[in-house]
Amino acid sequence: MKTFIALISALLLSISVLGSAVATPVDTYEFKSVDNQKRALELAHSLRCPQCQNQNLIDSNSPVAQDLRLEVYQMVDAGKADEEIINFMTSRYGEFVLYKPKMEAKTYALWLGPIGLLLIGLLIGFIFVRKQRISGAVEQEISAEDQAELDKLLKRASK
Amino acid sequence: MKNRLVLFIPLVLFLVMGVFLYKGLFLNPQQLDSALEGKPIPAFQLERLENANEIITNESLKGQVSLLNVWATWCPSCKYEHPHLMRLARQNILPIYGINYRDERPLAIRELSREGDPYTMNIFDHDGRLGLDLGVYGAPESYLVDHNGIIRYRYAGPIDMRVWNETLYPMIQELQAQARAEGAS
Numbered sequence: 523m524k525t526f527i528a529l530i531s532a533l534l535l536s537i538s539v540l541g542s543a544v545a546t547p548v549d550t551y552e553f554k555s556v557d558n559q560k561r562a563l564e565l566a567h568s569l570r571c572p573q574c575q576n577q578n579l580i581d582s583n584s585p586v587a588q589d590l591r592l593e594v595y596q597m598v599d600a601g602k603a604d605e606e607i608i609n610f611m612t613s614r615y616g617e618f619v620l621y622k623p624k625m626e627a628k629t630y631a632l633w634l635g636p637i638g639l640l641l642i643g644l645l646i647g648f649i650f651v652r653k654q655r656i657s658g659a660v661e662q663e664i665s666a667e668d669q670a671e672l673d674k675l676l677k678r679a680s681k
Numbered sequence: 682m683k684n685r686l687v688l689f690i691p692l693v694l695f696l697v698m699g700v701f702l703y704k705g706l707f708l709n710p711q712q713l714d715s716a717l718e719g720k721p722i723p724a725f726q727l728e729r730l731e732n733a734n735e736i737i738t739n740e741s742l743k744g745q746v747s748l749l750n751v752w753a754t755w756c757p758s759c760k761y762e763h764p765h766l767m768r769l770a771r772q773n774i775l776p777i778y779g780i781n782y783r784d785e786r787p788l789a790i791r792e793l794s795r796e797g798d799p800y801t802m803n804i805f806d807h808d809g810r811l812g813l814d815l816g817v818y819g820a821p822e823s824y825l826v827d828h829n830g831i832i833r834y835r836y837a838g839p840i841d842m843r844v845w846n847e848t849l850y851p852m853i854q855e856l857q858a859q860a861r862a863e864g865a866s
Contacts, residue, residue: 572713572818585783586818589809614816616716 551592554599562598566591569611570619578621715824715835716816722749722830723814730781730789730803737804743830746856747776748823748849750800750840751812753784754792756820762839763796769845770799775853779803782812782820825852828860 553559563580569590571582579591590611597607611619623629664672717723722739729735742749750766752759770777779800781789786805793803806812815824818837825834834852836844 572816584819585809589813593813613716614814615818616714616816618713 551595553595558598561604562595565598565604565607566594568621569594569608570621572615572619712837713818715832717824717832718835720832722824722826722832723811725804725811725814727811728805730779730786730805733786733805737802739830742778742826743828745776745828746853746860747778747801747826748853749778749780749815749826751780751782751815751817751820751822751824753782753820754788755784758839759821760796762821762841763799765839765841765845766799767797769840774850775857776801780806780811780815782806782817783809823849825849825856827856828863 553562566579569579571577571579571584571587571590573584573586574582577587579587579594593610594607597610602610608620617623623632625633722742724739726736726738729737748769750762752762766777777800779802781803784805784807786807789803789805793800804811809817815822816835821839823836823840824832825836827833833856834849836849838844840849
């Protein structure tokens with residue numbers, strides 16, 4: 523009987539350990555509604571942790587990310603708009619926290635650069651193809667001298 | 682001849698990119714610009730670390746050029762920074778206000794009595810609320826505040842002699858000169 527109880531408790535323990543391993547940090551916060559939860563998680567996913575810079579607020583376990591995550595959740599539950607929350611974050615941690623930078627004079631190169639490069643590429647390709655076509659269209663004339671030389675070489679090769 | 686020069690364009694592009702990327706190798710991604718530079722210290726009302734009955738507000742920090750230093754007992758880099766701060770405190774160049782960030786009061790008080798206290802006074806930011814408003818993302822961080830209570834510079838990381846001599850001290854001298862000039866007029 524004792525061994526049976528020990529076995530069961532070991533099993534329960536392993537289940538609880540496994541359970542906590544897959545749990546997300548979100549579980550500790552009770553949202554007012556499912557919609558709020560969805561919106562808050564989306565927002566937190568789009569904000570970067572200032573401490574561990576390649577993780578978003580959900581991924582990161584650093585204390586500052588925990589604080590900011592909670593702040594986002596509470597602000598969403600308080601009915602704040604996305605824009606307000608993003609302003610709150612950028613006024614403290616700078617534009618850096620946005621994974622998707624704002625469209626402004628400073629970031630035009632970032633947003634429009636790829637389109638510009640694509641256009642330049644297309645232009646170069648277009649010019650190149652046109653040049654090829656023009657030069658290909660003209661029949662290459664060969665002088666009589668060259669033709670004689672060529673015949674001679676061909677004859678030698680066929681021997 | 683003109684066509685030959687065109688052939689060099691990719692090489693030139695490559696070299697320009699190479700220079701940029703090479704420079705990028707020596708940038709520190711941890712060194713972020715603070716969004717608060719040029720803005721006043723955020724409003725706060727917090728207890729003094731040494732005395733829970735004494736309330737410190739953002740108004741308390743105005744009047745002279747000062748250094749705000751975010752620290753905690755759980756922060757190893759703060760221990761590295763500590764002797765440098767002690768030395769600066771002895772030189773008495775400007776008041777150093779400590780922000781005890783997400784820490785326990787007894788631990789912090791014990792640490793200061795054991796290791797020495799470089800701070801003019803300490804703000805007890807137990808919940809990290811002031812830290813959040815300041816955009817603190819890890820201790821230690823230091824903020825240079827002018828006599829009007831405007832944040833002029835943020836340094837993330839421990840202050841040592843090199844940072845002090847090369848960056849902070851020249852800025853402090855400049856700010857103090859400005860403060861004197863405004864005080865005289």
